[in-house]
Amino acid sequence: MNPNEVIDAYLADVMRRVPGGARDGIDLELRGLLADMLDDRAREAGRSADDAMVLELLRGFGTPAEVAARYRAPGLVIVPAEQTRTFAWMALVGVGLQWALTLPGVFRGESFARWWLSWGLGALWWPGLMVMLSLLSAWLRQRGLPKPAWSPRLVDPERVHRGAMAFGLAGFVVGVAGMTSLPWLVNAMPPPLPGVLAFDPAFLHGRAWLALPLWIGHFVVMARALSQGRWSVRLRRLDIAFDAAWLLLLGWWVATGGMFLAEATDQGARGGIALVMVFVAIDLVVKLRRRQRAPRLSSTLGRPTP
DSSP states (O other), X not given: OOHHHHHHHHHHHHHTTSOGGGHHHHHHXXXXXXXXXXXXXXHHHTSOOOHHHHHHHHHHHOOHHXXXXXXXXXXXXXXXXXXXXXXXXXXXXXXXXXXXXXXXXXXXXXXXXXXXXXXXXXXXXXXXXHHHHHHHHHHHHHTTOOOOOOOOOOSOTTBOOHHHHHHHHHHHHHHHHXXXXXXXXXXXXXXXXXXXXXXXXXXXXXXXXXXXXXXXXXXXXXXXXXXXXXXXXXXXXXXXXXXXHHHHHHHHHHXXXXXXXXXXXXXXXXHHHHHHHHXXXXXXXXXXXXXXXXXXXXXXXXXXXX
């Protein structure tokens, strides 16, 4: 094949992949561009263009599919480019956390095949959920639904929204009260709920009580931030420390099990707590990244970082 025939074959492959109405214009544009590039390359080489030179040029220019993609309108973008790294990390951390919490059973003698067909593959529900939510979000964007109006971000990200935080603390108190009274409330429920939701006494006396000082300490830290109107460096460090302590405690509960007397209830509780750990871990990562940006922000605002 001579150089013109090679270019004709290449452009024919490209044209098969572009919209019909735009083919003539794209063909002329690419043909002229490739001819100029080939002339420059032949001039630099000091010889006439041949089929080997054309093939080298075209292979460097891109495959027909890659070139055609440059002339097609973008399709449905499921995950925007600026969110792909966050999406990937959230998916990997969610799956990895579930595996880390359930794999110890394999080392205690459980069947790896059984683990893989249950918890191993089952952990992929998390990235599947993320993909489905991203598809829904992309579909809504494509439909042009009303977008939130832009508002300038707070210059000080450590500032506290007092109303929202007060509401959150009130919910915190109600939730803790409900959780601490649950062992006694279960006994007052109609059958068969007491048998299904009965706690293991060894868990209540040996491990469950550790949640109480964490709840109290975390509440004091958040109440202090509310009274000051912002997160100080010390309060933010304590908040991060409590999050890390919660991850350790919840991980201990999930790994050892034995929270409920009923096996099915205990397995369901371990799965629910593992999901809570995913969200706590995400919150912890966000706080750590914010803490890393704090020195740059303080420098910008002209305040020293404690």
